[in-house]
Amino acid sequence: MEINSDDLKTFITVIDSGxxxxxxxxxGQTTSGVSRALSRLEDKLATSLLxxxxxxxELTEEGHLFLEKARAILGAMEEAEETIRIRRQKPSGRLCxxxxxxxxxxxxxxxxxxxxxxxxxxxxxxxxxxxxADLIEHRTDIAIRIGALSDSTLxxxxxxxxxxxxxxxxxxxxxxxxxxxxxxxTRHSLLGFVQYELGNQWPLRHTTGxxxxxxxxxxxxxxxxxxxxxxxxxxxxxxxDFMTRDDIEAGRLVKVxxxxxxxxxxxxxxxxxxxxxxxxxxxxxxxFLQQKL
Numbered sequence: 001m002e003i004n005s006d007d008l009k010t011f012i013t014v015i016d017s018g019x020x021x022x023x024x025x026x027x028g029q030t031t032s033g034v035s036r037a038l039s040r041l042e043d044k045l046a047t048s049l050l051x052x053x054x055x056x057x058e059l060t061e062e063g064h065l066f067l068e069k070a071r072a073i074l075g076a077m078e079e080a081e082e083t084i085r086i087r088r089q090k091p092s093g094r095l096c097x098x099x100x101x102x103x104x105x106x107x108x109x110x111x112x113x114x115x116x117x118x119x120x121x122x123x124x125x126x127x128x129x130x131x132x133a134d135l136i137e138h139r140t141d142i143a144i145r146i147g148a149l150s151d152s153t154l155x156x157x158x159x160x161x162x163x164x165x166x167x168x169x170x171x172x173x174x175x176x177x178x179x180x181x182x183x184x185x186t187r188h189s190l191l192g193f194v195q196y197e198l199g200n201q202w203p204l205r206h207t208t209g210x211x212x213x214x215x216x217x218x219x220x221x222x223x224x225x226x227x228x229x230x231x232x233x234x235x236x237x238x239x240x241d242f243m244t245r246d247d248i249e250a251g252r253l254v255k256v257x258x259x260x261x262x263x264x265x266x267x268x269x270x271x272x273x274x275x276x277x278x279x280x281x282x283x284x285x286x287x288f289l290q291q292k293l
Contacts, residue, residue, distance in 0.1 A: 007041045008070040092121035095281045099144035101128040102223040102243040111292050122281055142272045155272055157286055160293040161265040162240040164203050167253040171233040182206040182260055189235030191226045192216030202238045203264035210262045240266055
């Protein structure tokens with residue numbers, strides 16, 4: 001006999017409910033019916049999943065393993081059903097998307113017209129914050145975060161990764177010279193971040209490691225501000241490829257110290273709270289943005 005989704009749901013509900021009687025209420029069955037279903041599942045697997053006494057239930061070692069797999073299988077089934085349901089429906093309503101201003105300007109705004117043409121009933125609200133502590137407080141449905149994630153209460157979807165480059169304008173290099181080693185940077189004007197220490201750790205190999213801490217000559221809270229300062233010849237900067245690619249191709253900014261790059265790439269995630277009413281709008285936006293990236 002093969003295991004089916006009802007078997008998995010019954011088993012998971014028993015574990016999550018804590019008792020057979022509580023699980024029977026959730027499942028709309030009798031306690032004896034739930035007990036028999038659990039026994040049939042164990043017979044199919046030819047192993048004991050639970051150690052049952054009159055007072056308590058405990059998972060066996062096999063039960064722990066099966067529970068983990070069962071949750072993953074049901075989660076994948078629910079996601080598949082939701083994907084098909086989304087394709088049959090027409091997304092509509094408000095969708096608030098937040099991202100740091102460089103990502104918003106370079107990776108979201110250029111594609112808004114196409115997104116609106118595809119989903120005319122979605123009302124986009126775009127905001128820019130470098131850091132969001134609480135999505136609910138900011139009425140944000142999706143936040144694009146760059147770098148490591150720390151909030152485990154959020155669902156995260158990897159979108160892409162972006163290399164970091166050390167850059168300067170040709171005018172700055174003509175006037176101040178081109179650094180030949182990472183140590184040479186101490187004699188240059190460096191552009192860095194305020195209150196974002198990771199942004200001041202440049203991915204360059206040097207005599208003591210693979211991450212070079214710099215002391216900025218000019219600091220700013222926004223990567224876009226630093227980009228504009230670099231373009232105006234105010235110093236050397238370390239910024240992501242997604243916001244400087246056009247400048248590099250046009251020759252407005254030049255890579256320096258390429259031989260010392262570590263190959264580090266910044267991870268870019270979309271984070272959001274799971275909400276069924278929002279799932280349709282969130283999914284279509286993230287699928288669209290991921291294709292563009």
